[in-house]
Amino acid sequence: MTRTIVASATREIIIGFDQPFCVIGERINPTGRKKLAAEMVEGNFETVKKDALEQAAAGATMLDVNAGVTAVDPNATEPDLLVKTLEIVQGLVDLPLSIDSSVTRAIEAALKVAKGRPLVNSVTGEEEKLEAILPLIKKYDVPVVAISNDETGISMDPDVRFAVAKKIVERCADYGIKPQDVVVDPLVMPIGALGDAGRQVFALLRRLREELKVNTTCGLSNISFGLPHRHGINGAFIPMVIGAGMTSAIMNPCRPQEMEAVRGANVLAGTDKDCMNWIKTYKDYKPGATVAPAPVATVAPGDGAAAASAGGRRRGGREARRAAG
């Protein structure tokens, strides 16, 4: 059974086929958010803190942390900014984190200060990337997101994307990194531009699960890019990818329709034991009302608590990791 262990200082989460879907909150990311980027450059982390608490309260299982403010020289500035952002977030919420950067030095700097067992986001099939990132993954004994593109870009042919994923998993093995520590992103195309995008992903997810036996993730909202009522498309896509075997996604947990789809699909996939999380969340549901997130607390458990409990363990940190590895 494929089990990817991630952990904060105090909480361990398992990503796996028999686990509730892992929602990786995408909000802490200045890409395309000019105001947030400007704040972070100025050393103002109020929006970062707000995003961390809100996503935890909304039920995120993990939080992605990205500090790519598109500076003139990211290599010089991003490591410090990512470390600062990561330290603020891990001081505020007890969810496992995903270290998201295209700058290798920033990833290493963040790995040095991260508590528990973060996920590294990401490596690709590009030689330069593999050689830069995989030694860090091995050294820090952490899982990594593997994106199915290489030097030639993103292939429109799903067989090529599968081959790239396979190559990354094999290269990981060369470094002593197990498949259970590789979370493959098969790459989701906009369905409005590529009518076959859904079927491609469903078929890829099955192959990744059955042939490579890896956990999977994606940037979920890509699928609905350019279409009206995107939440409706996302809300249908989530149960379909969960049914096809996807085990996590990088998405916005503050969207009630998407989170309802996650919770419903967990019930139907049999990972919400006795429907307890569903019943707890919706027992007082009124038609037309959105589900209010739980009051924001310094350490907000969200749905992640249920996920952790379902895993039967709450020990975090490297100790637990080694035992489980």
Added chain:
Amino acid sequence: MTRTIVASATREIIIGFDQPFCVIGERINPTGRKKLAAEMVEGNFETVKKDALEQAAAGATMLDVNAGVTAVDPNATEPDLLVKTLEIVQGLVDLPLSIDSSVTRAIEAALKVAKGRPLVNSVTGEEEKLEAILPLIKKYDVPVVAISNDETGISMDPDVRFAVAKKIVERCADYGIKPQDVVVDPLVMPIGALGDAGRQVFALLRRLREELKVNTTCGLSNISFGLPHRHGINGAFIPMVIGAGMTSAIMNPCRPQEMEAVRGANVLAGTDKDCMNWIKTYKDYKPGATVAPAPVATVAPGDGAAAASAGGRRRGGREARRAAG
């Protein structure tokens, strides 16, 4: 390719793996609706008419017609009442109909007056049922819903339910009825009572599609029985069953959340060409608003029009049927 042809006097619909999901409107059914039952007994069909028009406007592909008012002697009264109800509905909307009765004489009476090519709902694996219904299916050259239970009741073991479905398909073959004219209902259990109900159905749907090559249907809302916010569970279940290969369901098309899930899953399964139905339906969508059905007309096209157009044909009746059969 499995193609089940159903038709009204003027419109033909294909149920198939490459077709938009077939929504069989469930509303015209007095079971559990005391007021409707009382009206129908009195010869008042106003609610029937309203339900027919509303379901057509909401986007139903077909309408189920049931007149089981639990009379003292259904054999004596149900044939006339079903015929009357069917004639009213087919005079009002141009959608293909499903003749729904547990009374064989009522089914035959309805088959005699039905225009186009109705679906018969249903036969089971019970010997008595098979012997009563299959000759009618053959005689009138219509498709039939095959429910996966037999004399021993509904098995909790999905392998037994598959075996019952297989037996019905084989018995149909003995009568000269092709698998494409058998629409199997694998039976959906409430997930709140049976945590494995979702996974059972997904696995059954794949086997029915790959091994028996039949179209499939179910009473969709069974899945959420007893849980809070049932529309949320139904709305997650629909994309999952479509992803697993289900091609139709008996459901309430007047529920915006469920119909949104159908339309979204059609986009993602690649059966809503160029996302045209999605864009048409949601181009002016406002968050928090429900999608208003199109104005009620005597002949309301609904989503079925898109389905029919996608099939590339609109000829109805036995002529078209024979050509396509």
